[in-house]
Amino acid sequence: MTVALARCDERLLRAEPVVAEGMRQRGHAFEAQALIGLTGGLCPIEDLCLHDAGMDVRSPTREIARAAAMLDERRRLARREPSEVLSQTALRLRLGIEEPQDPVRTDRAKTPSGTAKQVAAPWDRIDREDEEEDHAGEEDLDLEDEPDHRADPAFAEIDALLARTRKKLDAWNDLSSDEGRRNLTLRDPGYDAIGRFERWLAILEEGRGLPATLAAALALDAWLWLEPSERAGELGFALAATVLRQRGLAGVYLPAIGVGLRRGRFRWSPHQALDVRVAGLLGAFGEAAAFGQGDLDRLGLARTVMLRRCEGRRRHSKLAELVDLFVSSPLVTVQLAAVRLQVTPQAVEAMLKQLGGSLPRELTGRKRYRAWGIV
Numbered sequence: 001m002t003v004a005l006a007r008c009d010e011r012l013l014r015a016e017p018v019v020a021e022g023m024r025q026r027g028h029a030f031e032a033q034a035l036i037g038l039t040g041g042l043c044p045i046e047d048l049c050l051h052d053a054g055m056d057v058r059s060p061t062r063e064i065a066r067a068a069a070m071l072d073e074r075r076r077l078a079r080r081e082p083s084e085v086l087s088q089t090a091l092r093l094r095l096g097i098e099e100p101q102d103p104v105r106t107d108r109a110k111t112p113s114g115t116a117k118q119v120a121a122p123w124d125r126i127d128r129e130d131e132e133e134d135h136a137g138e139e140d141l142d143l144e145d146e147p148d149h150r151a152d153p154a155f156a157e158i159d160a161l162l163a164r165t166r167k168k169l170d171a172w173n174d175l176s177s178d179e180g181r182r183n184l185t186l187r188d189p190g191y192d193a194i195g196r197f198e199r200w201l202a203i204l205e206e207g208r209g210l211p212a213t214l215a216a217a218l219a220l221d222a223w224l225w226l227e228p229s230e231r232a233g234e235l236g237f238a239l240a241a242t243v244l245r246q247r248g249l250a251g252v253y254l255p256a257i258g259v260g261l262r263r264g265r266f267r268w269s270p271h272q273a274l275d276v277r278v279a280g281l282l283g284a285f286g287e288a289a290a291f292g293q294g295d296l297d298r299l300g301l302a303r304t305v306m307l308r309r310c311e312g313r314r315r316h317s318k319l320a321e322l323v324d325l326f327v328s329s330p331l332v333t334v335q336l337a338a339v340r341l342q343v344t345p346q347a348v349e350a351m352l353k354q355l356g357g358s359l360p361r362e363l364t365g366r367k368r369y370r371a372w373g374i375v
Helices: 002-014 017-038 045-052 062-079 088-095 116-120 122-145 153-172 178-182 193-209 212-226 235-246 257-263 274-310 319-328 334-341 345-358
Strands: 371-373
Touching (some): 002 017, 002 274, 017 062, 017 274, 017 319, 045 371, 088 193, 193 212, 212 274, 319 334, 319 345
16 A cells, blocks of 8 residues: 555656646545545535535535535645644644643633633533532522422423533533633533543654554544544544655645545444554555546546547637646536636637537536536
């Protein structure tokens, strides 16, 4: 798999710029689709591309929205340097984990959402509040023991349960600032995200002396095992690809590891032995490299076929530029082509007819507001 990754990276480096860019953009989309598929969801690649372009033909599902978020995440990570992505500060900021505070100033250190003590250890605050509830519970019990002839006892029990639930949710969320009130969410106070993240960082640091593919496989396996984030479980695949990029095996792109894992027969499970899990992930790296090379072949062939329609055209014809736009972008509309090529929409419609049978597939199935793409 090391040779396959290096060969794919070298081919991408020497490919035509439009083909290389098309492979990168489609790799992001196919990776987002594959990660949804690995969790048992359904995410058609056409619907994902249309949703990303704001041209949904139907109401987007929850899976489509998740895939779109992963797509944006991979694009953001691909634009940044690997050392910056894998730095502790950037990872803590992305996962919402506070920096370790000075013990002397912990009680008074301020953060955007309150004191550091409130944010870094919310479960400690909850435990203290639970103790206060226990001390104050006697008064509540005394009040509950008093018969209420005006209310049904069943409804009274439900009201008491709702009150306790509301108090517990208030303790789990930060209500001390406007930002905390805007980002209300249900979190497990005993999840220990800080401890899990520190253990994952230790494994990532231990992999610096190992081969690149083994270090990336161990980092991904540790992420899937520890789950440092409750809300970004799929981020581990992009971080493992960033490790490969940092070590030089994928210097010009992010490998689609999720696609490789889905293409193979191996399925990761925490019940498997460590050597089995790591060997399966290494096989997924090889499948990801094979997918990348196959996509380069597919885009190169599609470009060659469409460029044949450009033979014999006038020198000022922009049909070749339209072909390159089809190759470099997963989705093309008449309006987008008109802006990129600086022509009128009518001219784009005429060029689409000139492509004839080599025109990429239409994705919307409509007669108006159509879109084409090589997906």
